Amino acid sequence: MSEQAIEPALPVTAFERRFKHPPGLVILFFAEMWERFSYYGMRGLLKLYMANYLFVTAREAYQGCRQHAQPCDLVAGDPTTVFAWEFIKGLLPSAPNEQASMLYGLYTGLVYLTPFFGGILADKVWGQRKTVVIGGVLMAIGHFVMAFENSFFIALLLLILGNGAFKPNISTQVGSLYPKGDPRRDGAFTIFYMGINLGAFICNFVCGTLAAVYGWHYGFAAAGVGMCLGLVVYLAGQKYLAKDNLMKTAEGAGEQKQPLSGDEWKRVGALVALCALNVVFWAVYEQQGNTMQSWADEKTVWPTVLGFQIPSTWFQSVNPLCIILFAPLLDVFWRWQAKRGTEPTSVSKMALGCTILGLSFIVMILGAQAVGDGKGSLFWPVFCTLLLTIGELYLSPIGLSLVTKVSPVRIVSMMMGMWFVSSFLGNTLSGYIGIFYTRWSKDMFFLLLTVLGLGAGAAMFAFNKPLRRVLGQH
Template identity: 35%
Template sequence: MTDEKTWFGQPRGLTVLFLTNMWEQFSYYGMRALLVYYMTKELLLGQGTSSFIYGAYTAGAYFTPIFGGLIADRLLGKRRAIMVGASVMCVGHFMMTFEPLFYVALITIALGNGLFLPSLPSQVGDLYQPQDPRRGWAYNVYYVGINIGGFLAPLICGTVGELYGWHYGFGIAGIGMAVGLVIYLSGQRYLPPERPRTIDPAAAPRGPAFTPRILALLFSIGVAVTLFRSAYEQVGNTVALWADSGIDRAAGGFTIPMTWFQSLNPLFVMLLTPPLLRYWRGRAEAGQDAAPLRRMATGALIVAAAYLMLAAIAWATGDGRANWLWLALFFLFFTFGELFILPTGLGLFARLAPLSLGATTVAAWFLITFTGSLSAGLVGALWSGLDHAAFFVLLAVLAVLASLLLRLLSAPTEAVEHYRRIDAEMD
């Protein structure tokens, strides 16, 4: 697709998708920053029950996209799926302002997310020709957009909810979703044209792609990332609880709101992404770029090291409270590892997708988030029964196991990508 280059030399359509997703993530992370606290402090639910509901909600939000991706590819098309999904999520977020509608609101948001989530990132790939070298970096730029919204959300929604009432925080999250929808509707002329929603056998990729071999490979990667997300998703669950009970949040006479720590992860994404992109570009130009699965395995190990640091801090402080700077340092290392694995995995699934099933294949990546979130909810339920240091060691072990599995899958993944590049050159 030929379009005027703007931000980072990317098509203008990427900016539209970037901003749309930024505000959608503002609404998601704004609600997520409040959810556990709302359940334990306002609804007076137990910690185990709250952790399970949190895990079930996030799991549901990432399970519905597999059906939403199929609906987008076969019936609605990506644009209409995004419009309908965003509208439904708006309704769900505003429903969160009414306590009797709590469970209905969670279900509504999850259903809308099913249509929205797989369709938007799959449009990123449609902005480029298969051999366009900018395509790989586009997902890292897109990921920054996700995290700008994630950075602002706890600061705004979290602060308002914590100081003035949880329901006001949920309402601001709904406004953010509405802003994202308006941006998407306003930028239609910059977005890629809809592809035909019928499957053309002649357009199917040749070689091993989407044979039982590639499906088994994607499933295996999914198992590894599920293990990783069992640990990763604790930042909005048990790590958030520890920020409340195990961290001294006093700083110069000011008590840092507990929800603000949720902004550190997206803040570090914004700060670390540009130098990482320069580093990876330099390695690629020198012919030393790491294969996707090797990069992802490295990221899982870095996250494991971050959790081991938390375990050491929890063990050293015992029943006392650790300085808040330790938690900030944890988020720095945690985010550094995240940047190696999550944008890389999303880009990998998008590259392996056939043209007629782009949203469905991207939905498969988010289905991994479903399984990881569900397992994270089960793991989080152990928080009350384990010593905190032991719990953080458990999270590190899960991340290490994910890294080992990803490393084992690297060679077959490189082979599949090699054949896909040959197919693209022959077309």
């Protein structure tokens, strides 16, 4: 089908004629950018906050106290004042770092489980627009509640529920800007994915720096402000967004009540199988904010610039910066492959992504052997992150686009939530894997990550042909 023959999903604007994409993409880009600013700004502080402040009695009042040539004084604290901590502590290991690893994995996992239910709510009850707004409000409240130490777990619960409502429904709205068969859709998701990572890049310079200079809670408050900005952008740009599925159904244009056909059930099953194969990828990939952040904090020499000690949380900006730099280059590379007829299918790209992820941790094996018991260069974690970012670009945005292309339209939000269920399982598994960071030698731990990544890639290559038969040449 030619691009000229495709009926537009929205009236074509002067903006779209000039920039080749509808203005709604800009609205969703910036709304998601600010939401990710809030999520990753908080996430970059989370493990260190738990291990070095909240769950110990001798606390670092500022992030990264031990990095300074003259460490700041520790302050007294009492973790028992945190609501529900006595009960939760009984379910965890005794060491604060291991407690933080498991809770980090559980939190980052649950924020990817609730999108499944958020997708169902959007498809059946509220519609994507209302669900996004409800999710954004819950997350903004959660970030500000984080300022009260005794309400820490209440804040996490609000963030988990809010993310579940927000995340799948803003992603599906990107796809709804384009009609079925529009070749611009993959490019739109690449642009949208760069918005995610622009927010993830800048947040650590704001949230991490505030936490290092003024204290932890200033960093969390900045994340809350970012979420509020995302809500404002989204509400202001409503007229540029496509009608969601419930709106179309109310106008008689939807097919909400029709049962799924046999072919649609096959596509749903194939997507579920693909999600299952993604679990190990996310379990390894999410060590970035867990054990890799611990390495950056404890085993890396961070420079001092003009008298300012760079906080270790700035490490969390390396991955999004690499995405911003490499995503356009990969897009050009894939288009070059497409012209030659050699571009891999979506499933093949995802298999390559898993393989590259596994290979990236060979860098950390060498780094662990070189550094030993001391501290080492920024090169090791930064170069490892550069490589695993290429693996991420081969898997994550490709998967998002694939879900919107092959899912039955009337359950697309639920299927986007199903995609995030693989992230839930992977993130939760990452917390358990992270325990071995303190129990094993560092080179053996990173060897485990290498083996897991390569194994996931091999499994995905093995299932490539049967999945292609169901999903088609996507």
